Amino acid sequence: MAALIFGLIASVAAIFSILFAARQTRELAKQTMLNNGISAASAVHNSLDRLHAIDCMLFENPQYIPYFYAGHSLPRTESERLRILTLANMFADSLDYGLLIKSLAPETDNYECWDEYVEGMLANAPAIRFVVSQHPTWWPSLTNRFPDISP
Secondary structure (H helix, E strand, C coil), rough: CCHHHHHHHHHHHHHHHHHHHHHHHHHHHHHHHHHHHHHHHHHHHHHHHHHHHHHHHHHHCCCHHHHHHHCCCCCCCCCHHHHHHHHHHHHHHHHHHHHHHHHHHHHHCCHHHHHHHHHHHHCHHHHHHHHHHHHHHHHHHHHHHCCCCCC
């Protein structure tokens, strides 16, 4: 009889233990989803910070804006050309980073505007297309997403 009682108590304890473990697992899954969402938001914010830093440089040097937003080809003077190419490298870094984050973080699936922004930048900035076409392995997300990039 004692063995039966101890067996019953052990069975009830095992059931409670399994239920408690299931609850912990469910809470862990919720917490993981929340953390993934926060990480994705942080990564998106980081990519936007990168773009804002470049926009600040353009704000301070408005003569360079047409090279990125109005389709102007690269300038002929060496010093201006180097400045534009440096900004184009920075833009390519930011665009590539944004595409990478979007591909790695499923929580950014609703961030389709990033693809449209990248397409627009590539369409309007021959300087960015030039630097990416010169070194396609430096920006793998850009070259994989837009394999026909040419200057």
